[in-house]
Amino acid sequence: MAFSCRAVSSNLRTLQNPSSPQSSPYTTLTSRFFTVKHAFTSLRSNSIPQKFTKASMAEIRAPKNKGNVKVFDTEEDLAVSLAKYTADLSNKISQERDSFTVVISGGSLVKSLRKLVEAPYIDSVDWSKWRVFWVDERVVPKDHPDSNYLLAYTEFLSKIPIPAGNVYSINDALSAEGAADDYETCIKHLVKTQIIDQSKATGFPKFDLMLMGIGPDGHIASLFPGHPLVQEKEKWVCSIKDSPKPPPERISFSLPVINASANIALVVAGAGKATALRTALSDESNADDVLPVKLVAPEGELSWFLDKEAASKL
Numbered sequence: 432m433a434f435s436c437r438a439v440s441s442n443l444r445t446l447q448n449p450s451s452p453q454s455s456p457y458t459t460l461t462s463r464f465f466t467v468k469h470a471f472t473s474l475r476s477n478s479i480p481q482k483f484t485k486a487s488m489a490e491i492r493a494p495k496n497k498g499n500v501k502v503f504d505t506e507e508d509l510a511v512s513l514a515k516y517t518a519d520l521s522n523k524i525s526q527e528r529d530s531f532t533v534v535i536s537g538g539s540l541v542k543s544l545r546k547l548v549e550a551p552y553i554d555s556v557d558w559s560k561w562r563v564f565w566v567d568e569r570v571v572p573k574d575h576p577d578s579n580y581l582l583a584y585t586e587f588l589s590k591i592p593i594p595a596g597n598v599y600s601i602n603d604a605l606s607a608e609g610a611a612d613d614y615e616t617c618i619k620h621l622v623k624t625q626i627i628d629q630s631k632a633t634g635f636p637k638f639d640l641m642l643m644g645i646g647p648d649g650h651i652a653s654l655f656p657g658h659p660l661v662q663e664k665e666k667w668v669c670s671i672k673d674s675p676k677p678p679p680e681r682i683s684f685s686l687p688v689i690n691a692s693a694n695i696a697l698v699v700a701g702a703g704k705a706t707a708l709r710t711a712l713s714d715e716s717n718a719d720d721v722l723p724v725k726l727v728a729p730e731g732e733l734s735w736f737l738d739k740e741a742a743s744k745l
């Protein structure tokens with residue numbers, strides 16, 4: 432079987448590195464949609480038991496099937512908690528299986544992974560088990576500033592001792608259609624060889640963890656509101672040539688692949704995402720123009736990591 436998506440070893444070796452908001456107590460959190468389950472005051476309060484001082488966080492009960500929603504006082508607190516969540520899952524799955532399959536998006540998510548490459552996780556995580564994939568990629572050379580691979584390499588992959596052959600980037604020498612087909616072939620091979628799990632319910636690849644951001648318009652991966660790609664039911668990896676957000680040519684996992692996941696973490700920070708987040712987490716539905724992020728419903732667990740600006744309209 433001919434495919435080329437694993438050809439990243441040389442890139443990993445040769446790529447060059449390119450070149451807090453004020454906190455407020457969460458006891459004041461009000462929400463039209465949620466019940467606050469736990470509310471902790473600021474990190475700086477001496478009266479808080481130490482076990483809660485790692486991150487200032489409110490856990491709120493989301494509507495049915497919307498998963499577990501955590502709201503953090505700051506993006507820094509969010510990053511601390513995201514690192515622990517990811518490392519805990521990595522440790523659990525690495526003990527059970529030979530591989531821990533992790534899918535990442537591009538964008539702001541990547542910076543929110545920064546605590547994972549620091550102590551204690553840099554030493555405690557078994558990075559040799561990690562297999563890294565992209566939920567979407569821009570069809571540009573790997574050293575192009577728009578490349579999701581370049582961003583991940585610069586901020587994350589270059590800082591962890593992951594075997595180069597466990598990083599599955601797209602073949603940037605191909606067209607968008609060619610790169611999508613190639614990536615799908617690669618993933619099919621990894622499912623066949625049991626490196627990636629497979630959903631018994633749907634037959635789609637079942638990744639252990641997808642770490643994704645969302646766009647201010649409610650897009651996830653390269654699935655944009657109103658675009659026909661959101662309706663894809665058969666393909667595992669699709670191509671798009673008219674992305675409303677530049678660059679126009681991209682590849683993306685389809686929604687059924689995203690929703691076959693064992694765990695999805697949606698990471699959302701900043702006031703610019705507050706409106707999309709409100710729509711995503713509300714029970715209201717507008718059948719004509721459903722936001723892609725609202726369609727995220729994994730077979731496994733869904734977790735939301737929000738900062739208070741992103742959660743400001745909930």
Ligand SMILES: O=C1O[C@H](COP(=O)(O)O)[C@@H](O)[C@H](O)[C@H]1O
Pocket residue numbers: 536537538539540567568569579643644645646647651652653676
């Ligand atoms: O274009 C993209 O945008 C989304 C969101 O990016 P963000 O910077 O607003 O967080 C990202 O998740 C996706 O991977 C990327 O290709």
